[in-house]
Amino acid sequence: MLNYVLRRSLYGVLILVGVNLATFFLFFTVNTPDDMARLNIGGKRVTPELIAKWKEERGYDKPLYLNEARQGSEKFTETIFWERSVSLFSFRFGRADSESAGDIGTEVARRMWVSLQLAVPIFILQIIASVSFALLLVMFRHTRLDLAGVVLCVVMLSISALFYIIVGQFLFARVFRLTPASGYAQGLDLIRFLVLPVALSAIARLGTEARLYRAMFLEEIGKDYVRTARAKGLAETVVLYRHVLRNALIPIVTSAGGYLPYVFLGSLVFESFFGIPGLGAYAIEAISRQDFAIVRTMVFVGSVLFIASYILIDIIYTWVDPRVRLG
Amino acid sequence: MPKLVLLWTDAAVWLLVIAMGVYAVHVRRTPNLAANWRKVFGDAPALASAVVLLACLLITLADSVHYRPLLPSAVGANAGSVAYDTRTKSLLDAALSGLIDSREVTYSRPLSTVSYTKESNEAGERVAPRLLHGGTHLRDPASQWAGDVMQRAGLGLLAGLLGAAALAALLPSLLARGTGRGWGDCARAAWRGEMAIPWRAAIITLLALGAFTGTIGGLATAYHVFGTDITGNDVLYQTLKSIRTAVVIGSLATLATLPLAVVLGIMAGYFRGWVDEAIQYLYTVLSSIPNILLIAALVLMTQVFIDKHPEMFETSLERSDIKLFLLCVVLGATGWAGLCRLLRAETLKLRELDFVQAAQAFGVSRTRIMTRHVFPNVAHLMLIVTVLEFSSLILYEAVLSYVGVGVDPSMNSFGGMINLARNEMNRDPVIWWPFAAAFVFMVTLVLAANLFADGVRDAFDPRSRVFRPRVILKKKPA
Numbered sequence: 116m117l118n119y120v121l122r123r124s125l126y127g128v129l130i131l132v133g134v135n136l137a138t139f140f141l142f143f144t145v146n147t148p149d150d151m152a153r154l155n156i157g158g159k160r161v162t163p164e165l166i167a168k169w170k171e172e173r174g175y176d177k178p179l180y181l182n183e184a185r186q187g188s189e190k191f192t193e194t195i196f197w198e199r200s201v202s203l204f205s206f207r208f209g210r211a212d213s214e215s216a217g218d219i220g221t222e223v224a225r226r227m228w229v230s231l232q233l234a235v236p237i238f239i240l241q242i243i244a245s246v247s248f249a250l251l252l253v254m255f256r257h258t259r260l261d262l263a264g265v266v267l268c269v270v271m272l273s274i275s276a277l278f279y280i281i282v283g284q285f286l287f288a289r290v291f292r293l294t295p296a297s298g299y300a301q302g303l304d305l306i307r308f309l310v311l312p313v314a315l316s317a318i319a320r321l322g323t324e325a326r327l328y329r330a331m332f333l334e335e336i337g338k339d340y341v342r343t344a345r346a347k348g349l350a351e352t353v354v355l356y357r358h359v360l361r362n363a364l365i366p367i368v369t370s371a372g373g374y375l376p377y378v379f380l381g382s383l384v385f386e387s388f389f390g391i392p393g394l395g396a397y398a399i400e401a402i403s404r405q406d407f408a409i410v411r412t413m414v415f416v417g418s419v420l421f422i423a424s425y426i427l428i429d430i431i432y433t434w435v436d437p438r439v440r441l442g
Numbered sequence: 443m444p445k446l447v448l449l450w451t452d453a454a455v456w457l458l459v460i461a462m463g464v465y466a467v468h469v470r471r472t473p474n475l476a477a478n479w480r481k482v483f484g485d486a487p488a489l490a491s492a493v494v495l496l497a498c499l500l501i502t503l504a505d506s507v508h509y510r511p512l513l514p515s516a517v518g519a520n521a522g523s524v525a526y527d528t529r530t531k532s533l534l535d536a537a538l539s540g541l542i543d544s545r546e547v548t549y550s551r552p553l554s555t556v557s558y559t560k561e562s563n564e565a566g567e568r569v570a571p572r573l574l575h576g577g578t579h580l581r582d583p584a585s586q587w588a589g590d591v592m593q594r595a596g597l598g599l600l601a602g603l604l605g606a607a608a609l610a611a612l613l614p615s616l617l618a619r620g621t622g623r624g625w626g627d628c629a630r631a632a633w634r635g636e637m638a639i640p641w642r643a644a645i646i647t648l649l650a651l652g653a654f655t656g657t658i659g660g661l662a663t664a665y666h667v668f669g670t671d672i673t674g675n676d677v678l679y680q681t682l683k684s685i686r687t688a689v690v691i692g693s694l695a696t697l698a699t700l701p702l703a704v705v706l707g708i709m710a711g712y713f714r715g716w717v718d719e720a721i722q723y724l725y726t727v728l729s730s731i732p733n734i735l736l737i738a739a740l741v742l743m744t745q746v747f748i749d750k751h752p753e754m755f756e757t758s759l760e761r762s763d764i765k766l767f768l769l770c771v772v773l774g775a776t777g778w779a780g781l782c783r784l785l786r787a788e789t790l791k792l793r794e795l796d797f798v799q800a801a802q803a804f805g806v807s808r809t810r811i812m813t814r815h816v817f818p819n820v821a822h823l824m825l826i827v828t829v830l831e832f833s834s835l836i837l838y839e840a841v842l843s844y845v846g847v848g849v850d851p852s853m854n855s856f857g858g859m860i861n862l863a864r865n866e867m868n869r870d871p872v873i874w875w876p877f878a879a880a881f882v883f884m885v886t887l888v889l890a891a892n893l894f895a896d897g898v899r900d901a902f903d904p905r906s907r908v909f910r911p912r913v914i915l916k917k918k919p920a
Contacts, residue, residue: 129723130723130726130727130730131730133724134727134730134731137727137731138731138739141743142743150750269889269892269893269896270885270889272892273833273888274881274885274888275837275840275841275856275860275884275888276837277840277841277844277860278860278885281860281863281864281867281877285867285872289867289868289872376732377732383734383845384844384845388864398735398738399845399846402738402742402845402846402847403845405742405745407739407742410735410738410739410742411739413735414731414732414735414736417731417732417735418730418731418732421730421731421732422730
């Protein structure tokens with residue numbers, strides 16, 4: 116087990132090196148720091164002096180890969196590549212591109228917890244809601260209720276999440292005035308702000324997931340052990356909850372696990388719509404301000420989380436399915 | 443003679459149509475494929491969605507023929523010189539020119555005769571002024587409006603239904619061709635569902651579409667059916683234009699994933715060894731990056747490129763078109779990992795099978811084995827993934843536009859409309875019509891695409907067990 120995790124982590128580091136090289140190439144070779152400076156200062160105020168100053172403040176005035184002017188190891192460390200790409204591995208992210216934004220590292224560390232406050236309830240509620248809806252449909256399989264449920268799922272998954280958010284905000288915050296439309300607070304007050312995004316997020320993905328889980332349950336239900344359980348005279352509910360649910364957990368973990376990275380990264384759209392200052396909102400702000408330093412960092416952080424969560428899923432597998440041995 | 447303009451996405455769309463035609467011929471010649479496609483169209487929801495998708499495709503095609511109209515020669519100009527309009531129009535624009543020209547000042551409610559905002563009149567009262575184009579033929583809107591709306595809607599509905607019925611009447615004659623059966627005989631069989639393909643579903647969809655188009659068309663002769671937006675543009679026109687953007691993104695972006703996914707996937711599975719390792723590494727790196735961030739990063743890069751080379755694009759339409767095209771390319775370049783993984787696994791299985799082994803023993807070259815023996819046997823996976831991706835990409839476009847890395851703001855798209863709706867829904871009284879129009883059209887398109895994709899998957903995936911609900915009605919004991 117430990118051996119396996121270690122091996123996967125090493126491969127993960129290798130993947131991160133690839134991610135890093137790709138983003139560095141994309142951001143610095145396709146576009147020169149001059150282009151970025153011009154874009155960031157913007158407008159007609161661009162002068163060569165301003166560009167030089169902007170580059171110097173952020174260390175973009177150094178050569179890309181090799182600094183011939185320096186001696187020894189500084190030949191490599193006093194370069195953009197070292198400062199902006201290699202140092203990411205020690206989680207030193209440096210300064211953001213735009214004027215107002217400060218150090219990226221402190222910002223990421225602060226926003227991470229905010230993101231988790233939104234994402235963990237979403238993740239849990241989503242699984243509970245979709246699994247129970249799917250179970251309900253399976254309990255009434257081959258009836259009109261099942262048919263209506265599947266039709267509902269297909270219609271629901273054809274509706275963009277943005278529609279749910281806008282309509283939800285309109286109905287619950289404006290018409291019924293049950294929750295605040297958006298915002299964020301500390302302490303217990305936070306619950307009032309989180310109820311709406313959490314509920315809407317669960318609804319938005321219900322169609323996709325419930326339909327998937329229903330198919331998984333139906334696949335399990337056709338198997339021999341279910342017939343055996345019924346032949347023993349077990350009640351249908353016991354068969355469903357104790358036998359089918361447990362066995363269907365394996366594919367469910369896979370599909371829910373694929374969603375895990377987004378939990379950490381924060382649902383981008385939900386955070387920015389509901390004014391919750393998490394990582395997702397940070398990324399969207401950076402994109403709209405064209406702050407490449409933050410986008411680069413978020414790509415890196417996101418990849419770390421992706422890789423970590425895939426390893427986590429493998430570990431959860433061994434716990435859900437004792438037959439799985441990691442070796 | 444107007445000057446034809448071929449935009450990048452136009453070229454891609456027309457190439458796609460030609461490719462679809464070639465594929466259709468290929469299907470007719472291959473009994474296996476033909477049987478599978480018959481299974482797809484034998485599924486009533488899939489057939490009905492195909493009709494809706496076809497309608498959307500027709501709108502897309504009409505909106506993909508661009509030209510610059512010839513200007514009437516100015517007085518005193520040389521007889522030989524010709525001047526073209528600087529604005530590029532499409533065939534759809536020409537057909538909807540009434541909607542384009544009837545531009546109001548600002549918001550107005552659907553079917554309204556007055557503006558959304560109020561102005562002070564001479565007496566100092568705040569009243570909503572009459573619209574410039576919507577319902578101007580009514581002298582006294584308060585008394586005449588309801589009757590006029592009913593009349594136009596009714597006439598339009600009738601015309602739409604008749605048109606659809608005329609189209610539907612062609613079907614039995616097509617079916618009767620070559621069978622020696624009469625028109626009535628075929629019509630009855632088709633309606634009763636005695637044929638392999640549930641034509642009744644198609645006809646009902648066609649009639650519904652006709653009724654919808656007719657009613658809206660009838661009303662659009664004098665009103666803004668879905669109201670107008672902030673700058674007074676007709677919302678109906680915008681939604682129709684958005685269909686093209688959605689279809690182009692859905693189809694081109696999925697197609698853009700295919701070359702990389704197919705070539706790399708089959709190579710990884712067939713060669714194994716270091717080639718496999720390298721390709722696996724490549725797609726693991728790609729799928730480790732949060733998709734939306736990678737797309738955002740790439741789109742930002744293309745934006746910098748476009749900003750740096752303004753001389754490459756003559757008109758603003760060309761600029762926004764190249765942005766759309768590059769967005770599709772970016773989506774393709776980032777989205778191939780999933781299909782590639784699938785194809786690799788399938789090829790790994792296939793290469794051990796007898797027919798591939800036999801080809802190897804006969805000394806068939808590796809390229810030929812991959813193209814002639816492996817590829818045709820994984821093509822169904824490609825097809826299934828392509829149609830499944832279509833709808834999710836349309837949904838994705840809305841999110842990307844919201845994030846600010848979607849299509850150009852000057853180009854109509856569902857994402858752009860939803861984005862604007864965010865603020866409009868917060869106004870008082872609420873401005874719901876652009877949002878509602880985008881919702882209706884987008885959900886119809888995506889729903890049709892989803893149902894069609896389900897039909898394709900059920901027919902082509904040999905492993906797909908059919909889990910669609912079948913209502914089993916218990917027979918009452920006699």
